[in-house]
Amino acid sequence: MPRALFAARLVQARELRGLSQRALGDRMGLGKDKGSSRINRYEHQVTAVGFDNLDVLAKTLEVPAAYLLAESPEMADAILALAQVNRSQQADLAEVIKRLSTEPELLDQLRALVNPKSGP
Known part of the structure; x- marks a missing residue:
C-alpha cells in the first residue's frame, strides 16, 4: 500500500x-x-x-x-499548505494542530469560523 x-x-x-x-x-x-x-x-x-x-x-x-x-490526500494537502508558509508560521501552525487534536471544542469552533453554515 x-x-x-x-x-x-x-x-x-x-x-x-x-x-x-x-x-x-x-x-x-x-x-x-x-x-x-x-x-x-x-x-x-x-x-x-x-x-x-x-x-x-x-x-x-x-x-x-x-x-x-503522505498516507492520505488530507495529509498531503496539509503538508503542501505547511510548505507554503515560513518557518515561524509552520511552528505556529504545528502548535495549533497539536491543540486542535487534544481540545475537540477548539476544532468545532474553528469549523464554525471557516464554514458557518455547516456547524459542528
Whole structure:
C-alpha cells in the first residue's frame, strides 16, 4: 500500500507541474530515455524509490518529500499548505494542530469560523 500511495502522489505532483515522465526524468539528470523509464517504473510500482532519488524527485517537483509519502490526500494537502508558509508560521501552525487534536471544542469552533453554515 505505501508504494501505491507514493506512486499516486508522484503522478499527481508530476501532473501538477505539467511534466511528462520523460521531462521529469530529464530534469532529475537521468537523461530523457533512462529518466522516462525510471519514472514509469516508480509510477507503476515496479521499482521502489531510494532516499537519494526521493529527495531529488521532491526538489525537482518542488514539493516536500513528505508530500510524496503522505498516507492520505488530507495529509498531503496539509503538508503542501505547511510548505507554503515560513518557518515561524509552520511552528505556529504545528502548535495549533497539536491543540486542535487534544481540545475537540477548539476544532468545532474553528469549523464554525471557516464554514458557518455547516456547524459542528
